[in-house]
Amino acid sequence: QQQVKQSPQSLIVQKGGISIINCAYENTAFDYFPWYQQFPGKGPALLIAIRPDVSEKKEGRFTISFNKSAKQFSLHIMDSQPGDSATYFCAASRDSGGSNYKLTFGKGTLLTVNP
Amino acid sequence: DTGVSQDPRHKITKRGQNVTFRCDPISEHNRLYWYRQTLGQGPEFLTYFQNEAQLEKSRLLSDRFSAERPKGSFSTLEIQRTEQGDSAMYLCASSRGQGRSTEAFFGQGTRLTVV
Numbered sequence: 001q002q003q004v005k006q007s008p009q010s011l012i013v014q015k016g017g018i019s020i021i022n023c024a025y026e027n028t029a030f031d032y033f034p035w036y037q038q039f040p041g042k043g044p045a046l047l048i049a050i051r052p053d054v055s056e057k058k059e060g061r062f063t064i065s066f067n068k069s070a071k072q073f074s075l076h077i078m079d080s081q082p083g084d085s086a087t088y089f090c091a092a093s094r095d096s097g098g099s100n101y102k103l104t105f106g107k108g109t110l111l112t113v114n115p
Numbered sequence: 116d117t118g119v120s121q122d123p124r125h126k127i128t129k130r131g132q133n134v135t136f137r138c139d140p141i142s143e144h145n146r147l148y149w150y151r152q153t154l155g156q157g158p159e160f161l162t163y164f165q166n167e168a169q170l171e172k173s174r175l176l177s178d179r180f181s182a183e184r185p186k187g188s189f190s191t192l193e194i195q196r197t198e199q200g201d202s203a204m205y206l207c208a209s210s211r212g213q214g215r216s217t218e219a220f221f222g223q224g225t226r227l228t229v230v
Contacts, residue, residue, distance in 0.1 A: 006157075034218070034219075036221075041223075041226075042223055042224075043121075043206055043221035043223045043224045044206070044221045045221070046218060046219070046220060046221075049218065089157050091157075101146065101163075101210065101219075102171070103150075103158070103160065103208075103219060104160070105157030105159070107155075107157050108155070108156070108157050
């Protein structure tokens with residue numbers, strides 16, 4: 001059972017464009033939703049995260065939009081740059097109730113930003 | 116460098132051999148996780164430590180796998196009698212143990228190839 005579904009699998013955008021990656025989750029106990037960026041041969045790096053008490057969080061060119069009723073969240077990368085070319089993973093965890101806080105990841109989106 | 120450190124970065128082993136990986140978490144983090152990532156997939160949870168206590172193990176962690184975290188500091192992951200299906204990137208992550216912070220920071224991973 002895939003608890004976090006991510007789309008698209010790959011995405012190509014032009015420099016300066018907007019990249020949008022979507023995720024949907026099933027477990028309503030999830031209450032922490034981070035996005036990770038991973039370059040080839042490297043570990044995932046935390047990019048931005050949101051909790052369900054807000055519908056949007058922005059950090060620089062990166063914005064998370066969160067829709068609790070639809071159980072969906074998305075990553076928007078504004079003014080996409082070639083250096084943003086990487087694999088992006090959404091994830092979710094239960095951050096309360098004495099859980100172990102383990103992350104459940106989506107399958108990833110390979111983003112290519114053309115110059 | 117105060118990030119999560121993993122050693123070795125790469126390991127090539129023959130089928131049937133035992134291998135051991137080490138993870139040094141961020142010093143003030145008392146939660147430590149092991150994940151496994153195969154090509155084109157997101158990281159999958161293997162096991163979780165809070166301080167020295169191993170609190171959860173995934174069904175992915177067969178009895179050929181064992182993890183320890185003596186004294187709640189560094190951790191080791193051992194795979195006995197390796198199989199070709201064990202070939203993957205093994206990632207270690209750590210996070211703080213207080214408040215609502217689930218921010219998990221990953222190491223660079225250990226790439227295991229079983230030949």
